[in-house]
């Protein structure tokens with residue numbers, strides 16, 4: 001194995017905390033951040049000197065740590081034997097847990113890491129029991145929100161994330177959570193999250209045929225401005241739906257078009273059981289887009305406001321029919 005010199009990790013809490021453990025364990029200070037799509041499209045250079053964390057397996061790397069079952073399935077399709085890859089894959093609630101277990105035999109491991117693995121499990125599997133638990137101003141929740149809040153540039157964001165990696169490596173969760181920068185960022189993001197939750201509840205569309213509440217559909221086609229929505233939050237207000245659908249207008253250069261964007265994702269609780277639901281298949285049957293089992297998106301082209309209205313009226317029912325047929 002060549003000398004490991006870099007870590008490429010997911011730009012979310014689990015990835016940042018995972019990098020903290022890896023930075024400690026392998027004494028590596030060069031950290032880069034990416035989203036899963038960046039890796040799948042091979043948009044950043046990764047070599048045998050890199051450890052990849054909480055992300056799909058790239059073309060090559062020195063070590064790989066992950067917990068996403070979908071990434072393991074993709075490896076099988078590529079004919080790669082995960083057992084032969086240095087590092088560790090395990091079905092766990094967080095990648096931090098996988099890395100924690102990997103280092104568990106080393107008795108020099110900082111005590112704080114056990115708490116870090118616990119909070120990463122909660123955050124990454126979004127296992128909040130109640131709205132109050134999710135709202136709670138714990139050190140971990142605060143850092144998670146700070147990570148999700150934006151920065152003025154990609155470089156600035158990477159710099160910020162790096163400071164958290166080293167912080168989580170060397171200090172306690174509460175020490176980092178009390179930094180002014182974290183407080184500011186967390187507060188900013190909390191406001192936008194509260195708004196999202198509000199939209200999720202106010203703009204829900206009930207499908208008359210959906211007596212079991214299989215789908216949770218949000219229709220924001222009436223919005224005059226784009227609104228970002230984290231569909232994962234639906235799990236906080238509805239525990240039964242297996243699929244989450246968002247129908248929203250497409251904006252071009254700040255103006256609303258007659259096109260409708262549809263995105264869909266599986267409820268997190270679906271990860272824990274066997275099923276045949278597939279968001280990508282819904283988009284393919286509708287013939288408007290593509291995706292994978294867990295998440296998919298598409299755009300329905302419309303030439304008039306009438307098209308938009310019709311799409312808005314018919315799409316939820318159509319999606320439900322396809323969903324039930326899977």
Ligand SMILES: [Mn+2]
Nearest residue numbers: 014054095124
């Ligand atoms: Mn993760």
